[in-house]
Amino acid sequence: MTDLPGAEAGAEDLVRAAPTAPLGPRSGDGRRRLRDALMAYLFLLPALVTFAVFAYYPLYRLFWYATHRQPRFRNRPPTYVGFSQLWDSLTSRDFAQGLLHSATFMLYTVPLGLVLGVVLAVAAHRRLRGIKVFQTIFSSTVATSVAVASVVFFTLVNPEVGYFRNVTWLSLNDPTSAMFAVSLSSVWQNLGLTFIVVLAALQAVPEELNEAALLDGFGPVRRFFRVTVPLISPALLFLAIVLVIHALQAYAQIEILTGGGPAGSTETLLYKIADPKNIRSLDLKAGLSIGLFVLTGLVAFVQYTLLSRRVHYGD
Amino acid sequence: MSGVTFQQVTKRFGDVVAVDQLTLDVLDGEFMVLLGPSGCGKSTALRMIAGLEEVSDGLLTIGDRVVNHVPPQDRDIAMVFQSYALYPHMTVARNIESPLVANKRARVDADERERRVKEAAATLGLEEYLGRKPGELSGGQRQRVALARAIVRRPEVFLMDEPLSNLDAKLRTQTRLELVELHRRLGTTFVYVTHDQVEAMTMADRIAVIADGRLQQVGAPQAVYERPANLFVAGFIGSPPMNTLRGVVSPGTPAAVTTPSGTVRVADRGTAADDTEVVAGIRPEDLSVVPPGGEGVVGRVENVELLGHERHLVVSCDGHVLVVRQDNGEPTPAVGETVTLAARPEHVHLFDPAGSGRLN
Ligand SMILES: Nc1ncnc2c1ncn2[C@@H]1O[C@H](COP(=O)(O)OP(=O)(O)OP(=O)(O)O)[C@@H](O)[C@H]1O
Numbered sequence: 001m002t003d004l005p006g007a008e009a010g011a012e013d014l015v016r017a018a019p020t021a022p023l024g025p026r027s028g029d030g031r032r033r034l035r036d037a038l039m040a041y042l043f044l045l046p047a048l049v050t051f052a053v054f055a056y057y058p059l060y061r062l063f064w065y066a067t068h069r070q071p072r073f074r075n076r077p078p079t080y081v082g083f084s085q086l087w088d089s090l091t092s093r094d095f096a097q098g099l100l101h102s103a104t105f106m107l108y109t110v111p112l113g114l115v116l117g118v119v120l121a122v123a124a125h126r127r128l129r130g131i132k133v134f135q136t137i138f139s140s141t142v143a144t145s146v147a148v149a150s151v152v153f154f155t156l157v158n159p160e161v162g163y164f165r166n167v168t169w170l171s172l173n174d175p176t177s178a179m180f181a182v183s184l185s186s187v188w189q190n191l192g193l194t195f196i197v198v199l200a201a202l203q204a205v206p207e208e209l210n211e212a213a214l215l216d217g218f219g220p221v222r223r224f225f226r227v228t229v230p231l232i233s234p235a236l237l238f239l240a241i242v243l244v245i246h247a248l249q250a251y252a253q254i255e256i257l258t259g260g261g262p263a264g265s266t267e268t269l270l271y272k273i274a275d276p277k278n279i280r281s282l283d284l285k286a287g288l289s290i291g292l293f294v295l296t297g298l299v300a301f302v303q304y305t306l307l308s309r310r311v312h313y314g315d
Numbered sequence: 316m317s318g319v320t321f322q323q324v325t326k327r328f329g330d331v332v333a334v335d336q337l338t339l340d341v342l343d344g345e346f347m348v349l350l351g352p353s354g355c356g357k358s359t360a361l362r363m364i365a366g367l368e369e370v371s372d373g374l375l376t377i378g379d380r381v382v383n384h385v386p387p388q389d390r391d392i393a394m395v396f397q398s399y400a401l402y403p404h405m406t407v408a409r410n411i412e413s414p415l416v417a418n419k420r421a422r423v424d425a426d427e428r429e430r431r432v433k434e435a436a437a438t439l440g441l442e443e444y445l446g447r448k449p450g451e452l453s454g455g456q457r458q459r460v461a462l463a464r465a466i467v468r469r470p471e472v473f474l475m476d477e478p479l480s481n482l483d484a485k486l487r488t489q490t491r492l493e494l495v496e497l498h499r500r501l502g503t504t505f506v507y508v509t510h511d512q513v514e515a516m517t518m519a520d521r522i523a524v525i526a527d528g529r530l531q532q533v534g535a536p537q538a539v540y541e542r543p544a545n546l547f548v549a550g551f552i553g554s555p556p557m558n559t560l561r562g563v564v565s566p567g568t569p570a571a572v573t574t575p576s577g578t579v580r581v582a583d584r585g586t587a588a589d590d591t592e593v594v595a596g597i598r599p600e601d602l603s604v605v606p607p608g609g610e611g612v613v614g615r616v617e618n619v620e621l622l623g624h625e626r627h628l629v630v631s632c633d634g635h636v637l638v639v640r641q642d643n644g645e646p647t648p649a650v651g652e653t654v655t656l657a658a659r660p661e662h663v664h665l666f667d668p669a670g671s672g673r674l675n
């Protein structure tokens with residue numbers, strides 16, 4: 001009997017206390033903030049671990065290798081030789097040559113890939129007759145691995161039995177044409193992506209804008225360059241950056257089509273770093289990697305700042 | 316300057332007939348409004364004038380030139396789109412001057428171009444925005460830029476497709492006045508598409524009412540309001556819409572229509588024969604409450620809507636709902652009360668219930 005009122009009062013207290021409980025007592029404020037912060041870091045942890053394992057640590061090792069000399073005998077530890085070794089790598093003939101080849105590869109693939117992608121997308125957008133066939137052929141690489149696509153391309157340009165073995169400007173045996181042949185295969189492999197992105201951008205341009213331009217009196221060419229191109233420029237910028245980075249990172253198509261040859265004429269910077277025949281020293285390759293890393297970042301930065309001034313990002 | 320003539324113009328999209336044998340004469344310098352409900356084909360008609368849609372059948376003339384196969388840029392028209400269709404990457408000044416840069420026939424030298432852009436901007440109060448991009452303007456300002464781009468080339472015909480529909484009510488009223496003023500000043504032919512009867516009534520020299528791709532009636536706003544050609548126009552123009560009552564024409568004079576809920580006197584029975592079924596149309600302002608027992612239709616007051624400057628009585632008469640417009644001074648019947656309503660006989664419209672055409 002005496003317990004009952006007490007129990008009731010206890011229950012009432014609980015009910016009354018409940019709404020204020022989430023706010024907590026004043027002294028708990030700091031503890032809560034700490035708990036929130038810990039919680040946030042907990043959520044960040046997976047990403048941080050991934051970055052640490054696959055980006056930050058390798059980057060650190062890269063610098064480590066670039067500044068240490070590998071001993072002639074494996075039972076000795078590498079010795080620190082300083083940044084002069086990195087400097088030597090970056091001024092080496094390998095770096096200059098790799099850079100030149102990468103630049104050539106970029107020059108062949110990026111503009112051609114962009115232009116072809118835009119032409120194809122515009123044709124598809126206008127629903128040209130028979131475009132479906134081309135669309136399928138050119139986008140087929142989106143669902144294919146680089147290796148498979150390269151093997152397919154190789155059957156075309158194979159110097160002995162390929163369908164185009166007599167086409168001199170595609171010859172893999174000639175140092176001047178080999179790079180172009182490899183580039184062409186890359187252009188084809190990237191075309192699906194370019195096509196899809198440009199087509200999506202074209203479809204986002206309001207039809208009324210084109211009609212307004214038509215009524216204003218702009219002909220088809222000026223309509224394209226004055227209205228369409230500025231409006232799809234964000235997509236073009238995106239593609240330009242992606243294609244440049246693809247070009248800097250191209251590997252499988254080179255390995256499959258030419259193996260870097262003939263006479264090293266298709267050895268891009270990345271190919272020299274990957275070094276499938278293992279002919280270069282680890283410290284040189286580490287140095288080249290750092291060069292490529294800086295270069296990639298620089299290219300993306302320059303493209304972004306230069307182009308974004310002329311790119312229209314809607315209103 | 317020149318007018319626009321449709322002669323039996325038809326536009327088909329596959330099986331859909333968007334515009335059906337439209338015959339319409341837009342006079343030189345006239346403000347013509349194409350009015351109709353959504354999907355009736357008014358935009359399609361306008362786009363045919365612009366050359367954005369091909370004419371499937373019939374003849375379309377601008378001035379004295381058949382333009383069926385003349386490309387849009389050679390038609391000497393300017394169009395204002397509902398979405399304004401400004402070039403988002405160009406400044407206001409470059410937007411306005413674009414027709415002068417683009418069109419070979421309208422092209423002028425740089426000084427003249429600048430002068431005209433300034434003039435158009437001044438006309439529409441846009442001088443301080445010339446350096447901005449459309450994204451940095453309000454809806455009303457964008458709309459004015461679109462208008463400036465249209466007037467800068469001094470076209471033969473202005474086409475506008477619901478240019479006010481993206482503006483708020485106040486700005487719409489203001490811009491309506493500005494457009495009428497602009498038309499008066501330029502004296503150019505305007506063809507203006509809207510589904511808003513208030514816009515049509517306030518701006519038009521003449522209204523062309525379209526439904527289902529077919530022209531229903533053309534005329535001055537007041538004429539269309541006073542003598543709608545058929546039941547569709549009667550119901551579409553006027554707010555609240557015209558009341559309709561089915562009944563039978565009683566023999567003898569003066570003429571009257573007998574409905575289940577009472578008698579409606581008609582001043583002019585037109586071609587309606589004795590004992591035939593008709594639909595009597597009465598505008599809310601032509602109905603009034605009369606003392607009980609008088610001649611009229613009897614119904615029950617369902618609702619009284621107070622609008623401040625007037626009242627609307629909603630009365631149900633044997634299944635029909637009638638709306639009566641009352642001045643504030645008149646006595647208000649209570650909701651639920653039974654009232655007798657009489658129409659002004661000279662303002663009763665008679666329609667054929669089958670063909671829906673006007674009888675008187
Ligand atoms: N490109 C097209 N293809 C097929 N049908 C179309 C096309 N354009 C319009 N139509 C059809 O033609 C009819 C008239 O369309 P229109 O755009 O002229 O209507 P509207 O009167 O302007 O309506 P709204 O007030 O909604 O703009 C509609 O039934 C529409 O579905």
Ligand SMILES: [Mg+2]
Pocket residue numbers: 357358359476
């Ligand atoms: Mg429309």
